[in-house]
Amino acid sequence: MQTPSSSTGRRERNRLDKLERITAAARELFAARGVDEVTTQQVADLADVGSGTVFLYARSKSELLLLSQNAEYADALERGRIDEARALDPIDAIVAILRPVVECNRKHPANGRAYLRELVFGDASEPFHRAARELSEATGDLVVESLIRRTALERPTAEATGRIVAGIQLHAMATAGPDAAAADVVEEIRGQLAILLG
Template structure:
């Protein structure tokens, strides 16, 4: 019985998040209403509030779902990196980029980023920074793996290199999110150019 209740709870949670993701994307974060989200998710408003306190909680949960799925995919790359440093870095970061608009639109990302700037000490902002840190740590682990394999020069701190790479990919992603007309293909092309320069400096 406990297992059934947990599955039902997980199903309701997923339905709520999918409804919120759809409505935030269609109507905009500010315009979407909690009662409409509950209706689309086929739950009562009271049930929705049992799971999430407000729309900010919903948006954070969607961002978390997005990043957690990306991290799981990234672990496969870190465990078995492609043959060269540039290929490994490209596959990992493209995994981040290619998944970035599955649950969120550019406008939703902008809303999330704005909240972290406007309320830096809020729980939303702290969790957002934790997710960013987890992604940065994954990039650092990939570089450490490539060093161990002999594809990246020894004597350079893997953590420093990983943080530099993450900060750059994050800056490119932010520019992509801020420019509604920039296609994903352009983001990928800019990434390729940056990684070519970066890996030329660090590869053996």
């Protein structure tokens, strides 16, 4: 998230402050109650802004969910990048990339499913949807680069394999029951990767 600097104008600092408060309020409420149980008015109240102000930053509750979750997914992806560098074999490396993303998705399963639904079916013109797609693409890019470094796959084959891995990950996260632990989802992914890459 952007932080205002001393050279930022007052209007921009005010805008960034409101965005930060709205994001923090949405994250707190969604984590505590789940996206389905939270209204945009509740987010506005907790952020201490008008409800119309919330809609200046996010046009829908779905967009508000993406706004609040994208930063967490970006952090998860960075952890995956670091863990991948320490892995010893291709499957461990890919699991290292995907594990933090799965854990992020499973913190609140209903929110995780809603995030995936928006990622796949959401309005691509919305800025936070685009940011979510970019995070998904960056995950795929990490997988592809890992495959190229750790296997004999040429880039076109590694890219096709990376798309299959993305499908495996999406399917495993989307179909996991509400009580499934992140570790169970990761192990399902690992098993399918063993078939794909074994």
